[in-house]
Amino acid sequence: MRAHYPEAMSIDVLVLNGPNLNLLGTREPGIYGSDTLASIEQQTQQVATTLGVTTTWEQSNHEGTLVDLIHDARGKFKGIVINAGAYTHTSVAIRDALKGVGIPFVEVHISNVHAREEFRAHSYLSDIADAIIVGAGPLGYELAIRTLAPRLVDPPKLA
Ligand code: DHK
DSSP states (O other): OOSSSOGGGOEEEEEEEOTTGGGTTTSOHHHHOSOOHHHHHHHHHHHHHHTTEEEEEEEOSOHHHHHHHHHHTTTTOSEEEEEOGGGGGTOHHHHHHHHHHTOOEEEEESSOGGGSOGGGGOOSSGGGOSEEEESSTTHHHHHHHHHHHHHHHSOOOOO
16 A cells, blocks of 8 residues: 555665675574565565555675666656665675765664774764664664665755
């Protein structure tokens, strides 16, 4: 059921997941919880549908593949939700790709990166992201869609 936007305004959003997120469900459950990426995708898409958003989920453990997926998003997706995993803290290439395509994006982290090792506090993406959601668990993906959707339909005007 589409509660907010008519069918014709369906918004395509790419949800990009980086290294080790394929291990969700078994990976450090005390930090990342016990939901698998597939179940998070299913739960998120259910809510996205009510907002008139269609999500396409990709996961890669390889930096170059993530860069390629960001490039390929041009002309296909109006927005990106990205959890770049550890590349968040290291990748100028992913930052440059996101800047290069100019697609609005929300940065998501399942865990509260600011309450963990110091190296996780720095992100190469945060200052160019439209929004940042950390520490909300798997719900972060839904919150990212909820944040992006209205902005993609009616982008805020710059002063
Ligand atoms: C996921 C990872 O794989 C880590 O490398 C990040 C992020 C945090 C998360 O919380 O979703 O530091």
